[in-house]
Amino acid sequence: GEWIVRLPPQPASHGPFTLRILARSGDDAAGSSTSIESITVTDLAFGDVWLCAGQSNMQFTVAASFDAATHIAESATVEDGIRIATVAMTAADVERDDVASAAAMDPAYAKNGQRSA
Numbered sequence: 001g002e003w004i005v006r007l008p009p010q011p012a013s014h015g016p017f018t019l020r021i022l023a024r025s026g027d028d029a030a031g032s033s034t035s036i037e038s039i040t041v042t043d044l045a046f047g048d049v050w051l052c053a054g055q056s057n058m059q060f061t062v063a064a065s066f067d068a069a070t071h072i073a074e075s076a077t078v079e080d081g082i083r084i085a086t087v088a089m090t091a092a093d094v095e096r097d098d099v100a101s102a103a104a105m106d107p108a109y110a111k112n113g114q115r116s117a
Contacts, residue, residue, distance in 0.1 A: 062114070
């Protein structure tokens with residue numbers, strides 16, 4: 001299903017934060033046969049979200065760039081809080097409101113040059 005949560009403005013922060021969502025479901029407005037369901041989402045952060053898309057240029061990694069060793073060494077000393085999720089390449093003839101599962105990249109993996117240049 002689809003759902004939405006509205007939070008008051010938060011300062012940018014790497015977190016990690018945890019969000020627990022409770023939902024009540026039941027047969028009638030009087031509350032008979034109701035149940036409480038919950039879901040917990042972990043490792044959340046607050047801040048800007050940038051969506052980047054492209055063609056083969058988005059697959060070009062830092063490790064494949066000129067002077068890669070220097071760039072990788074420099075990035076290893078920076079705690080930038082950048083989180084990267086890679087979505088599988090798919091084609092669609094119509095607009096979509098979802099994507100195939102995204103693979104979140106471990107920050108340590110991103111620092112070894114596998115992040116998009």
